[in-house]
Amino acid sequence: MTSPLRILFMGTPDFAVPSLQALLDGPDQVVAVVCQPDKKKGRGRKLQPPPVKVTATEAGLFVLQPDNIKTDVFFKQVEEIAPDLIVVVAYGKILPASLLRLPPMGAINVHGSLLPKYRGAAPIQWAVLNGEKESGVTIMQLDEGMDTGDILYPVAIPIEKDDTAGTLFDKLAHLGGRTLAKAVELMKLGQLSPIPQDNTKASHAPMLSKAQGHIDWQQTAESIHCIIRGLDPWPSAYGFLNDKRFRFFAPELVAKSATEAPGTVCQADAQGLLIATGSDYLRIREIQPEGKKRMSVQACLCGTTIVPGDLFT
Incomplete structure (x- = not known):
C-alpha cells in the first residue's frame, strides 16, 4: 500500500x-x-x-x-x-x-x-x-x-x-x-x-473579448450557431435593432436556403425568431433585450416589438 x-x-x-x-x-x-x-x-x-x-x-x-x-x-x-x-x-x-x-x-x-x-x-x-x-x-x-x-x-x-x-x-x-x-x-x-x-x-485558445460577440449575419447559420453557443454565458453574442442591443441564446439550425437579406427577421412568434443568414436560417429561442434579463423570445415579444422584415445589424 x-x-x-x-x-x-x-x-x-x-x-x-x-x-x-x-x-x-x-x-x-x-x-x-x-x-x-x-x-x-x-x-x-x-x-x-x-x-x-x-x-x-x-x-x-x-x-x-x-x-x-x-x-x-x-x-x-x-x-x-x-x-x-x-x-x-x-x-x-x-x-x-x-x-x-x-x-x-x-x-x-x-x-x-x-x-x-x-x-x-x-x-x-x-x-x-x-x-x-x-x-x-x-x-x-x-x-x-x-x-x-x-x-x-x-x-x-x-x-x-x-x-x-x-x-x-x-x-x-x-x-x-x-x-x-x-x-x-x-x-x-x-x-x-x-x-x-x-x-x-498545437492550436491556441486566447482570452475572449466582448467585441467577438457582434454577429456578422453574412456568415453561415452553422457558424453563427457555434458563435452563440461558444460565447454563452460570456461575453455572449449580440446584434442591433433600432440602435438597441439584443443578446442571443439557445440557437437552432433550420436547414433551408435563406432568400432574405442576412439578419432579416422572417418569423417572430412563440417558437422564436427565425433569422436569415448568409446560408440557411437560424431560430433564436432566447434573447436578452438591452437593459433587461435573459428571457424566452415569447416573453420578450410581450413587451418588445420585433416583426418580420426587421433587420438585425
Missing part, C-alpha cells in the same frame, strides 16, 4: 472546485491551497473570495493568496509545506521553474482540452466556437511553457449539438475532478507514461 501524498493545490475559479473536492475525498492529504487574491465584485464593490478559497476554508485548509508567486517569501512558504506533488487547476499564473522542481513528483495540471489542441486561457469556449465534435480534459506535467508539458492522462467526451461554453464548462470541471483522482492514483503506482506533445498539431 502506497503512503498518502502531501499535495499542494493551486486553483482559483469554479472550474477548479471539483478537482479540489476529488482530492479531499481521496486517500491523499491536501496540505494547503493557493489561489488568487480576493477581488471586488458587484455594485457594492465588496471583496469576494474565489470559489476555491470558499471550498478550502469550509474544509479547514490552510490558504495562501500571494500577489506574486515568484518571490523568495512564497517559495519558502511552499518549501516549508513540503508537498510531494503540486496540482494546478486554472490557477491563473504560470509557475516559475523553482516551484516546478520543488516537489519530488513535480507539478501536474488539469487542462480543459485534448492537448495539444487549445492551449491557453479559453479552451472550452474555443472548442465550441470552432464547431468541434469532442473535447475533454488532459492531465499534463507542467513545464515553464503555456500548456506545453508532457501529456499524462487525457479523457475525451462528445460536444453535444446544444452544448454551450457554460454547459461544457460544467461537464469538463466534473470530468477533471474524476480524471485527476485517477491520474494521481496511477502516478503513485508508477503507471503513467509521459507523452511529449506534438507541437505541429
Whole structure:
C-alpha cells in the first residue's frame, strides 16, 4: 500500500472546485491551497473570495493568496509545506521553474482540452466556437511553457449539438475532478507514461473579448450557431435593432436556403425568431433585450416589438 501524498493545490475559479473536492475525498492529504487574491465584485464593490478559497476554508485548509508567486517569501512558504506533488487547476499564473522542481513528483495540471489542441486561457469556449465534435480534459506535467508539458492522462467526451461554453464548462470541471483522482492514483503506482506533445498539431485558445460577440449575419447559420453557443454565458453574442442591443441564446439550425437579406427577421412568434443568414436560417429561442434579463423570445415579444422584415445589424 502506497503512503498518502502531501499535495499542494493551486486553483482559483469554479472550474477548479471539483478537482479540489476529488482530492479531499481521496486517500491523499491536501496540505494547503493557493489561489488568487480576493477581488471586488458587484455594485457594492465588496471583496469576494474565489470559489476555491470558499471550498478550502469550509474544509479547514490552510490558504495562501500571494500577489506574486515568484518571490523568495512564497517559495519558502511552499518549501516549508513540503508537498510531494503540486496540482494546478486554472490557477491563473504560470509557475516559475523553482516551484516546478520543488516537489519530488513535480507539478501536474488539469487542462480543459485534448492537448495539444487549445492551449491557453479559453479552451472550452474555443472548442465550441470552432464547431468541434469532442473535447475533454488532459492531465499534463507542467513545464515553464503555456500548456506545453508532457501529456499524462487525457479523457475525451462528445460536444453535444446544444452544448454551450457554460454547459461544457460544467461537464469538463466534473470530468477533471474524476480524471485527476485517477491520474494521481496511477502516478503513485508508477503507471503513467509521459507523452511529449506534438507541437505541429498545437492550436491556441486566447482570452475572449466582448467585441467577438457582434454577429456578422453574412456568415453561415452553422457558424453563427457555434458563435452563440461558444460565447454563452460570456461575453455572449449580440446584434442591433433600432440602435438597441439584443443578446442571443439557445440557437437552432433550420436547414433551408435563406432568400432574405442576412439578419432579416422572417418569423417572430412563440417558437422564436427565425433569422436569415448568409446560408440557411437560424431560430433564436432566447434573447436578452438591452437593459433587461435573459428571457424566452415569447416573453420578450410581450413587451418588445420585433416583426418580420426587421433587420438585425
